[in-house]
Amino acid sequence: MARDGRPNQILTRRTALTTGAAGALAALAGPALGAAPELELDGKLVQSGFAIGRTTPRAHVYVDGKPIDQASAEGLFVVGFDRDAPSQVTIRVVAKGGEVSRVLDIAKTAYDIQRIDGLPQDQVTPTDPALLARIHAEALRKAVGFASDVDSDNFRNGFIMPVKATRQSSRFGGQRILNGVPMTPHYGADLAAPIGTPVVAPAPGVVSFAETGLHYEGGLIMIDHGQGLISLYLHLSKVLVSKGDMVNRGQLIGEVGMEGRATGPHLCWRLKWHGRNLDPTLLVGARAPQL
Numbered sequence: 001m002a003r004d005g006r007p008n009q010i011l012t013r014r015t016a017l018t019t020g021a022a023g024a025l026a027a028l029a030g031p032a033l034g035a036a037p038e039l040e041l042d043g044k045l046v047q048s049g050f051a052i053g054r055t056t057p058r059a060h061v062y063v064d065g066k067p068i069d070q071a072s073a074e075g076l077f078v079v080g081f082d083r084d085a086p087s088q089v090t091i092r093v094v095a096k097g098g099e100v101s102r103v104l105d106i107a108k109t110a111y112d113i114q115r116i117d118g119l120p121q122d123q124v125t126p127t128d129p130a131l132l133a134r135i136h137a138e139a140l141r142k143a144v145g146f147a148s149d150v151d152s153d154n155f156r157n158g159f160i161m162p163v164k165a166t167r168q169s170s171r172f173g174g175q176r177i178l179n180g181v182p183m184t185p186h187y188g189a190d191l192a193a194p195i196g197t198p199v200v201a202p203a204p205g206v207v208s209f210a211e212t213g214l215h216y217e218g219g220l221i222m223i224d225h226g227q228g229l230i231s232l233y234l235h236l237s238k239v240l241v242s243k244g245d246m247v248n249r250g251q252l253i254g255e256v257g258m259e260g261r262a263t264g265p266h267l268c269w270r271l272k273w274h275g276r277n278l279d280p281t282l283l284v285g286a287r288a289p290q291l
């Protein structure tokens with residue numbers, strides 16, 4: 001992607017150099033004087049995609065005017081685009097010496113419509129008070145996992161696939177109609193594989209949630225990769241890590257199952273970024289911009 005802000009910055013430095021002794025002294029003081037931070041961006045600029053940025057370490061990152069996070073100690077950050085992201089997203093980076101903004105054009109993604117019939121009704125519109133209480137308690141525990149915010153940039157080398165899948169049985173973002181009832185879109189990539197197939201961490205991270213027996217998800221693991229990026233693994237028959245564990249890329253974390261709301265054995269792989277739902281498969285093979 002093209003660099004930004006450079007011509008203006010050079011102009012600023014030249015102006016400083018021609019304003020006599022004071023200007024020359026200021027110029028010697030280094031690039032902090034009025035220098036906009038560097039900003040390199042790479043990624044998949046589509047709805048449900050992402051950008052990985054490299055800028056001044058610990059610079060403040062804003063997306064569409066909203067403060068998001070500080071870049072990592074290496075200056076890396078990630079920005080996720082929602083399933084229905086608008087056609088333009090503005091990223092602004094503010095460091096000590098100045099700031100730089102970039103407007104990104106986000107391409108539209110076409111989503112499938114998925115009809116699934118024959119599900120037990122308590123998996124679609126539960127009404128039993130005891131079950132509703134259980135689902136609520138599970139949601140509160142999951143919220144703690146989503147709120148994890150580890151200070152790292154473990155997404156820097158992108159993802160590998162977490163499972164050797166036979167096929168992708170449903171793509172991210174499909175509009176779901178379950179037993180005839182329109183639901184929220186499917187925020188996962190479903191990877192079909194037999195029960196017991198090993199599931200590995202696609203990138204290093206810290207386990208922020210690990211439980212079995214959840215009503216909708218069955219066995220569920222969340223991994224915090226830093227900068228608000230949290231990946232999820234649903235319907236697992238076995239969970240082989242615990243909350244707080246540090247996992248490495250390729251490390252065994254669980255086994256494929258069909259627990260919870262699932263009609264066949266598969267891994268439902270999901271990715272969250274500050275509450276937004278991203279397509280995790282888009283991060284496979286991605287890399288942070290190099291120095």
Ligand SMILES: [Zn+2]
Pocket residue numbers: 186188189190267268269
């Ligand atoms: Zn799924």
